[in-house]
Amino acid sequence: MSTAFRSCFVLSGFILAYITYLLLGALVFSAIERPVEETLKSDLSSLKAEFLNLSCINATALEVFLEKVLRANKYGVSVLENATLRTNWDLASSLFFANTMVTTVGYGHTTPLSDAGKAFSIVYALIGVPFTMLVLTACVQRLMHPLTYGPISVCQRRAGLQPRAASVVHFIVLLFLVVLGFFVLPALVFSAIEETWSFLDAFYFCFISLCTIGLGDFVPAEKPGQRLRALYKISVMVYLFVGLMVMFLVLRTFHKLADVHGWTAFFQLPSCDEEDEDKEPIIEREPDEESPEAEQASVKPLDPSSQVSYNSINR
């Protein structure tokens, strides 16, 4: 009884913390962004007024035209001169689109226009998202051995550190390497290739993509007249996939770290029992998982600190 009460208590604590966090974020975003938005608004209205002044158009005709242009632009169809030759749905771009959908990044710079496309997206996403998560989990489970367990045991043996200290040291080193290799370096490359992106923009893009948030305000390979566009898009795809795998790895390592330090027990979270999953990563524990109630198994307590997004649940 006390454990149930305690878990309720913990849950409501989390909800409150979450709401407070959201409010805080809202306040800060509002304070930072609103002035910029006002300036942009006034700039645009003056531009429009200027345009209307020196021409024979009336306001309504312009509005109608603009509306149509904007609606087309929402779907990625641009009316500008040099953009007419490019299509958003050649094979490389479609592959990129499928990849962003399946990894749940979802930039939104191109979206399905037709009804059939939308229906297909629904089905494709419902199958593809768990599929991708399965692949990523399998790869990460496999990678954990050379990248986490190996170094930690080496640390313990050679340097004679305690398990706790060894895992902390290893995590810090891993984090540093990941940030360097998957954020800083790609940001440098992107800011060099994309002329309009600064280093901060590129870093922001890398972060937003690898967390699968995918706001879509920056999307690589969208510049008109980009050379080797297909190759560029495919290499970005590979980068996203590998980066996502590495993020999962980092999270799993952190989970293991939390386990070793006893934090998971404190927060009543499921612990990391990696050692048993040694031989068969995808397959193991299957017989045990078929608990008497199927839906219990399907709505099992999720593994909170070991995935980037909710749908990377592994069992």
Added chain:
Amino acid sequence: MAAPDLLDPKSATYNTKPRLSFSSKPIVYNSGDDCDTITTVMKWKTVVAIFLLVVLYLIIGATVFKALEQPQESSQKYLIVQEKINFLSRHTCVNVSELEDLVKQVVIAIRAGVNPSGHPSNESSMWDLSSSFFFAGTVITTIGFGNVSPHTEGGRIFCIIYALLGIPLFGFLLAGVGDQLGTIFGKGIAKVEKMFVKWNVSQTKIRVTSTVLFILFGCLLFVALPALIFQNIEGWSTLESIYFVVITLTTIGFGDFVAGGSEIEYLDYYKPIVWFWILVGLAYFAAVLSMIGDWLRVISKKTKEEVGEFRAHAAEWTANVSAEFKETRRRLSVEIYDKFQRAAYIKRKLSSELGQNPGQDMMPCKRTLSVNFTDELEKEGLPTLTRNGSLYLNGLTPDCPDHGEISIIEHLK
């Protein structure tokens, strides 16, 4: 020749190989320390196989999207270019470059969330408190619609830090909500199962029905009902509403459709309800997606099992066949050697009796037999393969004038 060694009883024990039996378990040929490499190789192969499957899946998706969308895109392009030409022809005082400039600026403004059409003065901001709250929510849940995004450097840096802390926090919350959801549903299902047990239905059927019930009920509550609501309030079609629900709850979040993102007048509590629905719906979708993942895993496990079984059977069959073959060869070679020895002995006796007749031309029979001597102990108790005093090699009599010279290449194992 290695034959003299084999006659030595001491070396017999060194040449024994483990006997293979007809067991149902997969037979491991090599010794135990090879087992790890075998399973490791299989694991890598599985991962690579699944990875290739994902790539194939992506390519299939890409071709289908291309086939569905490209025609639509071309027609859109054509329409908008026509519009531009019409506009320019109707209003001749505007030249192309001015229009392009305006359009560029407008597009940039739209990307920033500012709508230039309509009346810009009394519009609500995209960054008032409730919209910022919604934006913060989309960042933390990693949905990331993108219809609103930070444009200042400070905003972007803050977004990074905010997401770093917020995503794990949301993960905790989702775990808790999922847990509660599971408990509630579990209790309900337990009651239903009690009813079913009275009717003597099998356990698997109960499980299957409960899963199906869960999916249907959840679909109704978290997909169908919100889709209807969105259809009525936002004015989307049915397909568009369902599309929005699925894209949002899988956290893909394209942003082409956003609840609460249009210019319509919304009720005050609309956005908070949408946010709450996203939270609970995410937990439900997490359960559904993990279930689908489990099915895929079970399928892959079954395939892997079948492949493993097949390989085990193939290995066993090969092992048995080659063992049998080796046995036969060894038996034959030993008998041939025996016969050869006896024939040579007889010949020597005869030639010694006959005196000076050493020059009898003995044509060597060109038959070489490669023999693997494995088990020395078997040599003694084997049935002879001779008939009428001639040697039988696999049922064929050698076509030799003299059954003497048969060279035997013997291998010691």
